[in-house]
Amino acid sequence: MPELPEVETIARQLNGLLPGRTVERVRVFRENALQGVPSADFAAAVEGRSFSRVWRRGKYLLFDLAPSRQLVGHLRMTGKFVISPRISEPKAHHRVWFTLDNGEVLVFVDARCFGTLSVVEHAQQHRGVAKLGVEPLSAACTARSMAEALGRSRSPLKHWLMDQSRIAGLGNIYVSELLHAAGLSPFRPANAVSAEEAKRLHGAMRRILRAAIAKNGTTISDFRRVDEKSGEFQDFLRVYGKMGQPCPQCRVPIQRVRQQQRSTFYCPECQA
């Protein structure tokens, strides 16, 4: 489900609601959300601690706890967090409850059960977080550093951009969109991208991610914010899901192909 803009949207909303709240009780309805950790251990590691900040790294949600520890969450395809008034029975797809000191419940909801939660002392101890590459909107991610990294790989651009250890947070929707915006083919080997093209790619990536965050992300089917509202960036998608429709730039029909067992959408005319 969520890529960087959707996770950022969730993190900002939770950060407006959770800091200062204490977790009184944890209830786990599906063990496999916890990556093998017994639910009693998970609950004991969180209960009695307070939230101090909620933020994002790549597609991971990081909940800083006080006096120590971090809750690390990944929504995978269908995970969501919602804040519910006091409830007594779990609803469909409720996986974990964090009952707060004001009676409300932070609920981890996940239809497909791919999403994960874990507790660590420091996020860097988390295997997935530890291997994340640069944040695409950070000052460290420059057109020049991107060009240099591209030059060291022969991977097709689609694959290169999806690799979380290179740039953290891009997924299937935004990679299709930013390659179209940059006029680059998803099949182009990374090291066949010129410095000028890398600059275009970098610019398109930042522009699209910022625009998507400003629209609270993209809702294709079931992404919801914490307040259950949809994002709005789907109205601005130019190629993702648009197979057969005319390219907004040149009117040639958008193509869909399989790359790494995922759908890639692109314009065969504009993207070389």
Add this chain to the structure above:
DNA sequence: AGCGGAACCTGTCGGC
């Protein structure tokens, strides 16, 4: 290094 395939689970949608 990098790719294809499968696995993790469930829901939805389109075609027949």
Add this chain to the structure above:
DNA sequence: TGCCGACAGGTTCCGC
């Protein structure tokens, strides 16, 4: 209406 296959915003492991 009902069944069946394809597909879904992600990640990880395994074999070649």
